[in-house]
Amino acid sequence: MIPVDPDRFLADLHRLREFGAAGVGKGVMRPAYGEADIEAREWLVSRIEQAGLIPRVDPMGNVFGLAEGRSLLVGSHSDTQPEGGWLDGALGVIAGLEIARAAREAGGPPVSMVSFQDEEGRFGAVTCSAVFSGLLSREEADRNVDADGITLAEARAAMADMSGGYVDPAWFSGFMEMHIEQGLTLDEAGEAVGVVTDIVGSRMLEVTLRGRQNHAGTTLMHQRRDAFQGLAAFCVALNGRLEEIVTPRTVWTIGRVQLHPNAPSIVPGEVRFTVQWRDSDADRLDRIEQSVRGLLDEICAGRGLESELKPLGDLSPVPMDGRFRMALAAAAEEEVPGRWRDMPSGALHDASNLAPVLPTGMLFVPSIGGISHDFAEDTEEADLVLGLKVLAGAVARIA
């Protein structure tokens, strides 16, 4: 057993939200490498020192609190969306700090903690855990640019005075991450925690449909090749096609749409949109892609449109380690009997990058109303503490 201190854990969690506090509820604005994010990381280093752990900030800005010798790594990320919630990755970081601290105070087992940098994707997505695990080269990461054209190399220069050497994943025996669910499942079921079975894979296509731009008053309906009508027909028909393929947890989204010329009195000559789908099963991702591509061909053939497809992302489903899942399940059943479930993660996490190089487990706590990436994001403090205890119980079983 690792004797975690719920009050100290909650106090640190509330202290962390003061860095970049939005002034709206508990909301936080702490994007990666911004002033608030760097100040928060400096504070983390001071808490790591106070806990008697060895601080190490790697050149990417990942902050580690290291136990001596080979240890289990626990953590998440402390950067936020431009307008984010107070928990998100911060919860997992402070949980990691508390468990590593409590384990050290108890004389073992050896537990290290981490706050990865740029999980929220200012420069991509889960950027710096990908560099840590070797899935993304440092050179490639450094060339990534944010929405303002700043490179990651330029941004991380602001942390240069903090940084030491790189940390090797081989120093660790595994990785554990706690995170808010960011969905409604646990909240609606009244359950305390979810043991993540796998992080779903996702595919995304950027589709451009091209028809013919025309005057909306003088071009009769049968003369039109309206690109937006093509998208609307695709959107509705896709829902029908997918019914026979999907499970209740499969999701698909048309989230970004741009018409050209986007004027009320002009028949849209072009529309560009993203279609994204997520599922735990790689084969199902394939079958959905076939359905999407086939339907687009049919829509174009029937309407005199042309399509151009550009893959924008292809992430394979990532299963969590079986032993780590069992440790989390056993700890959950002890702490909150009957009030937990196995569930996939629909969102991407740092754990996705760690799983290929280390045995990895992940735990969810409920999100009130399923709200996240929003100032209103929240979780009952009692549930935060239950999550901490389940995580600590699982760490004790493994480490």
Next chain:
Amino acid sequence: MIPVDPDRFLADLHRLREFGAAGVGKGVMRPAYGEADIEAREWLVSRIEQAGLIPRVDPMGNVFGLAEGRSLLVGSHSDTQPEGGWLDGALGVIAGLEIARAAREAGGPPVSMVSFQDEEGRFGAVTCSAVFSGLLSREEADRNVDADGITLAEARAAMADMSGGYVDPAWFSGFMEMHIEQGLTLDEAGEAVGVVTDIVGSRMLEVTLRGRQNHAGTTLMHQRRDAFQGLAAFCVALNGRLEEIVTPRTVWTIGRVQLHPNAPSIVPGEVRFTVQWRDSDADRLDRIEQSVRGLLDEICAGRGLESELKPLGDLSPVPMDGRFRMALAAAAEEEVPGRWRDMPSGALHDASNLAPVLPTGMLFVPSIGGISHDFAEDTEEADLVLGLKVLAGAVARIA
């Protein structure tokens, strides 16, 4: 008979396209009150003087070439879209110049010509013919602003040194306008001219659908209130609903669409779009509106969305004068027997503003490929000359 000179007409038409020439095909960039537009109007005044007509530029920038005494007014507009074609309104202006000039040379009948200002809507739509006819007050027009926040009052100050007094519609016995069709009907049928029966009315609503913005990975399909899915369902269902209401010439368009937050991994919480429909029959416009509103209510009720509707335009259908139509039809049958038709105008024109105050007629010539508001806009010169002759024949019959 009015002995028009086709060569002089074509030479003036080509001369006019030098003002604001885009350097791409015959394309023209001559928006209202811009440098090229004002230079073109100065040149028009010089041609009016050379023709022995009385030049008059009213304070709005409408350029008149007046015959002595009560006369028939013939013309259109010489401003263009930011990226426009060489014919559009310029054709009707030079046709008016040639007919007024030829009529004067022949000793009658008295014919005046006009180039209205800002038909293309830098400051609204058909702005300065609306002021001429009294449908829009000068004060209200002056307050209209363009996309850069410049008021019409500020813009027309650039023409102050040219301007004389206002012109009274009562000085004229009627108005005739020639224009390119801007659609495919005449081109596809191989016909030379179209006699406009009426200018169709139009309605437009700006619709906002509000659902719930959510994470596209963690929000299951049955938990979503996706505003864009609501729009797609509306778009497809509307096509079905309208089948029982419309004629083959009714048109409807969803031309402008804006999602919020418009990001690939976020379920769209809001979509704002325009839906516009046009028809010659006011009652049918009403029935379509009922269908649009009813369907939006159903879509929202079924999907947990909220809608907000803002009317953006309501133009009644404008019938052309019966005697003017008959004169145009008789002239067409004489000049191009069997190669003309009666047809509505799907686009708005200056004639829409003149019809309430003067007997008004309108004639179309073919648009190659139906292309307009585009550098590629064109019409065979033989068809331009046939249009001129039919218009002159109709003017001779009336004046």
